Amino acid sequence: MELKPITNPAGSLYSSILDTIGDTPIVRINRLAPEGVELYVKVEAFNPGGSVKDRFALAAIEAAEASGALKPGQTVIEATSGNTGIGLALVCAAKGYPLVVTMAESFSVERRKLMRFLGAKVVLTPAAQKGTGMLAKAEELAREHGWFLARQFENEANADMHSRTTAREIVDAFGGTGPDVWVTGFGTGGTLKGVARVLRAENPATQIVVAEPDNVPMMQSGIPQDRDAEGRPVSHPMFRPHLMQGWSPDFIAKLAGDAVSAGSIDRFQPVGGNAALQAARDLATQEGIFCGISGGATFAAALEVAKTAPKGSRILAMLPDTGERYMSTVLFDGITADMSDEEIALSRSTPGARFDSPAPAPVAPAAAPSCKPEAAKMIDEIVAKHPVVMFVLEWCEFSWSVRKLFAAAGLHYHAVELDAAAMQKDNLGGDLRAALGLRAGAPTIPQIFIGGEHIGGATDTFDAFKDGTMTEKLAALGLTFDAAKTANPYAFLPAWMHPR
Numbered sequence: 001m002e003l004k005p006i007t008n009p010a011g012s013l014y015s016s017i018l019d020t021i022g023d024t025p026i027v028r029i030n031r032l033a034p035e036g037v038e039l040y041v042k043v044e045a046f047n048p049g050g051s052v053k054d055r056f057a058l059a060a061i062e063a064a065e066a067s068g069a070l071k072p073g074q075t076v077i078e079a080t081s082g083n084t085g086i087g088l089a090l091v092c093a094a095k096g097y098p099l100v101v102t103m104a105e106s107f108s109v110e111r112r113k114l115m116r117f118l119g120a121k122v123v124l125t126p127a128a129q130k131g132t133g134m135l136a137k138a139e140e141l142a143r144e145h146g147w148f149l150a151r152q153f154e155n156e157a158n159a160d161m162h163s164r165t166t167a168r169e170i171v172d173a174f175g176g177t178g179p180d181v182w183v184t185g186f187g188t189g190g191t192l193k194g195v196a197r198v199l200r201a202e203n204p205a206t207q208i209v210v211a212e213p214d215n216v217p218m219m220q221s222g223i224p225q226d227r228d229a230e231g232r233p234v235s236h237p238m239f240r241p242h243l244m245q246g247w248s249p250d251f252i253a254k255l256a257g258d259a260v261s262a263g264s265i266d267r268f269q270p271v272g273g274n275a276a277l278q279a280a281r282d283l284a285t286q287e288g289i290f291c292g293i294s295g296g297a298t299f300a301a302a303l304e305v306a307k308t309a310p311k312g313s314r315i316l317a318m319l320p321d322t323g324e325r326y327m328s329t330v331l332f333d334g335i336t337a338d339m340s341d342e343e344i345a346l347s348r349s350t351p352g353a354r355f356d357s358p359a360p361a362p363v364a365p366a367a368a369p370s371c372k373p374e375a376a377k378m379i380d381e382i383v384a385k386h387p388v389v390m391f392v393l394e395w396c397e398f399s400w401s402v403r404k405l406f407a408a409a410g411l412h413y414h415a416v417e418l419d420a421a422a423m424q425k426d427n428l429g430g431d432l433r434a435a436l437g438l439r440a441g442a443p444t445i446p447q448i449f450i451g452g453e454h455i456g457g458a459t460d461t462f463d464a465f466k467d468g469t470m471t472e473k474l475a476a477l478g479l480t481f482d483a484a485k486t487a488n489p490y491a492f493l494p495a496w497m498h499p500r
Contacts, residue, residue, distance in 0.1 A: 018094050021047055021054045022165040026173045026316065031286045032303070036311040039302060040179070041283075041319045042170065045291060049083075049090040051321035052166075053152075056190055057087030059161035060150045061095060070148045075100060078150040079131070079138035081187070081246045082111030083321050088150060089118035100147065102137040104130060107245055110325040131249030132235050139232070152188045153233075153253035162194025170195065170316065171202050179316040181207040181309060183269070183302040185247045185294055186219070189256025191318065196264035207266045210259075211301035213242035214270035218252055219260060225252040243273035243330065244294045246320060269301040276300050277331055280323065292326050295319035371435035375428075379435055386414035387477045389449045391436050393419045397494040398458040399446040405462070405492045409481040411474070418445070451477050462489035 014020055024046040033039035044052035064070035075098040078088055085101035092099040099120040103112065106127035115122050123141070125134040135153070142149040152158055171178045178199045186192045192210065199206045212220060218238045226234050233251035242248065252260075259265060280296025283289040291299070295318075302317035309315060326332065339347065347354050383389050388406075392399035394417050406413050416432070423429030437443040440454055448455040450473045455461055464470035465486040474481060 016094055017048050018058055018091060021058050023169060026170070027289065029287055032282055034303070034306045037306045037309050038312075038314045039306055040314065040316045041289065041291075041295075041299060041302075042166075042316060043289065043291070043319050045319065045322035047087075049087045050325070051083040051087060052191060052318070053080075053083040053087040053320075054090065055087075055161045055165060056084060056152055056155075056158045056188070057091045057150075059157040060152065060155055061088070061091050061097070063155075063157035063160075064148055064150075070097070073097070075145065075147040076150060077101065077138050077142050077147040078152060079103070079135040080152070081131070081249070082107050082115070082325060083246055084150075084152050084188075085115045085120060085122070086111065086118065086325075089115045089120040093119050100141065102134040102141070104134045108326055109328050114325065130235060130239070132233060132251055136232065152190065153249075154255060155190075156255075158188055158190030159194035159197075159255050159258075162191050163198050166191060167195040167198030171198065174314065174316075177203045178206050180205070180313045181209060181302075181305055181315040183209045183211060183298055183305060183315065183317040185211045185244065185298050185301075185318070185320070186256045186259075187246050187249060187253070187294075189253045189259055191320075193255045193259040193262075193264070196259055197262065200264060208264055209267045209269050209301065209305055210265050211247075211269045211271050211298055213240075213244055213248055213297070214272045215240045216242050216248050217268070217270060218248060219256065219265075220268040220270075225257055244271075244276060244297045245292070245326070245329070246294045247297060267305075269304055271297045271300050271304075279303065280331060283319075284323065289319070290323045291319040292321045292323050293329065293331050295321060295323075296331075371438050372431050375431035375435040376439065379432060379439060382414070382416060383449045383452050387451055387479060388413040388474075389416065390414075390446050391416045391418060391432070391448075392446045393417065395419065396445055401492045401494065402446055402448065402458050402461055405465075405486060405489050406481075408492070409483075409485040411479065411481040450474065458493070462493075465489045 024042060024044050026040050026042050029039040029041060047054040061070065061076070070076070076088060076092055077100045078084060079102045082103060085103060088101070089099050100123060101115055101120055102123045102125055104127055105124045112122045123137065125137050138149060141147065170182070182195065182199055184192055184195070196208050199208065210219065212218065216239055218236045221238045223236070223238060225236060228234055235250045236252060239250040276293050276297035279300035280291055280293060283291055283296065283299060298317045298319065302315055306315055323331065348356065388411065390399070390402055390413055392403070392415050403415070417423065418429040418433050420429070423432070436447055440447045442457070444457050446457060448457070448461045453473070455464055461470070466489065471483065
C-alpha cells in the first residue's frame with residue numbers, strides 16, 4: 001500500500017525521499033539588504049540532494065518512465081557539473097536505476113565523491129574540453145551502451161518541472177502575483193525558462209533579471225549559439241573560464257536560448273568572481289545562510305539590482321545549492337582546520353584543554369599487564385593462518401589509513417576488528433587486545449603482521465613501504481601489489497596528520 005503524506009503536529013510521513021523534493025523556503029534578508037527594499041532568497045539547498053537540480057532529476061526520470069524511453073533496470077547517463085549528477089544519483093538510488101555521469105575534471109572533488117557515495121559511476125573528461133567535452137562523452141557512451149541520456153540542457157521536462165513547482169511556490173509565497181523582481185543565473189536554462197513564463201503570465205510587470213559572469217557575457221552578447229552537424233552545441237566564442245560552477249557552461253543551452261527567444265529577460269546583470277565569493281561569505285556570516293559560489297553570484301546580482309530598485313520593491317534571488325560541495329574550492333580559501341592566532345589566544349585564556357599545558361605529573365608505574373593464555377593462543381593461530389593480518393578498531397582513523405593503503409595497492413589482508421559486536425561477547429575483543437599489547441610491546445592499534453612477523457602500527461607499516469623492506473617481505477610470501485600506490489603511504493593518514 002502506498003503511503004501518502006499525513007500531516008500531524010510532529011510533521012509528515014513520506015512514502016519516499018523523492019516526495020521531499022521542492023517546496024523550498026523563501027527567506028527574507030535582514031542585515032545585508034539595502035534600506036527601502038525587501039530582499040529575499042529561495043534556498044534550494046533544502047532539497048534532499050542539496051540543490052535545485054533535484055527537481056530536474058525527478059522530472060527527467062519520471063517523464064522518461066511515462067513515455068517508455070527509460071526501461072526498468074536501464075542505465076541512466078548524463079553530463080553534469082555536479083549538482084544534476086547528485087540529484088540523479090539520489091533519484092536513481094531511490095528508484096533502482098544504475099547511473100553514470102560524465103563531468104569535467106575541473107569541478108570540485110566533493111561533487112565526485114557525493115555522486116559515488118550515492119552509487120553513481122563518475123567518468124571524468126579533460127578540463128580543456130569544457131562543458132561541450134563532457135556532453136559529447138555522455139552522448140558517445142549512451143550510443144555505445146544503449147543507455148538513457150537525460151539531456152538536461154534541452155529536456156522540456158526540466159522547464160516544465162520548474163513551471164509546475166518552483167514558479168508556483170514563488171507566486172503563492174508572494175500573494176499570487178510573484179515578486180517585483182526575480183533574479184537568477186543560468187546553466188541549463190530550465191529554471192529560467194520554466195519560472196519566467198509563469199511569472200510573465202501571472203504578472204507581466206515582474207522584472208526578470210539574468211546574471212552572468214562579467215567576463216562571459218554569452219547571452220548578453222546576442223551572438224547566436226552555433227551547433228555542429230549532429231546538432232550539438234559548440235563552444236561559444238564569448239566563453240571564458242569563470243568561478244561559478246554550474247553557471248554558464250561554454251555554450252548557451254537550448255532551454256536558456258528559448259527564454260531569450262521568448263523575450264522573457266528584462267535585464268542582464270554581470271557579476272565578478274570576487275563579488276560572488278564575498279556575497280556567499282556574507283550570507284553565511286551575516287545571515288546564517290549557507291550557499292555555493294553560484295548562489296553567491298546570484299545574490300551579488302540581486303544586491304546590484306536592489307541599489308536602483310524603487311522603494312518598496314520585493315526582490316527574490318535564487319540560491320541554487322549548498323556550500324558544502326565547494327570546500328575544496330577558492331570559496332573556502334582562508335578557512336583552515338588549524339586554530340588561528342585568535343583562537344589560540346582564546347584557548348590560552350583559561351587553563352583547561354590546552355595543547356600548551358604542562359605535561360601531567362608522572363604517576364607510579366603500573367604493575368606489568370597480563371593476558372589470558374587462550375587469547376594469546378588465538379592471536380598466534382590467526383597470525384599463522386593468514387600471510388597479512390591487521391588487528392584494528394572499526395572507528396580508528398589509523399586503522400582505516402592502513403586499510404585504504406592496502407586496498408589501493410590491491411594487497412589482500414585479514415582484518416580482526418577488536419571492537420566488532422561479535423567480539424564483545426565475554427570481552428573477547430578486550431582479551432585479544434591485552435594479549436596483542438604484550439605480543440607487540442605496545443598497546444596501540446592497529447598492529448600489523450606479515451608472514452607471522454610483527455611489523456608494528458600504521459606509521460611503522462608506512463615506513464616499511466618507504467624503505468623497501470615491505471616489498472621484500474611480501475615478495476618472499478609470493479604476494480604482489482601495485483607499488484605506485486604505496487609510493488606516498490603517508491598520504492593515507494588522517495587529514496589532520498598531514499604536514500601543513
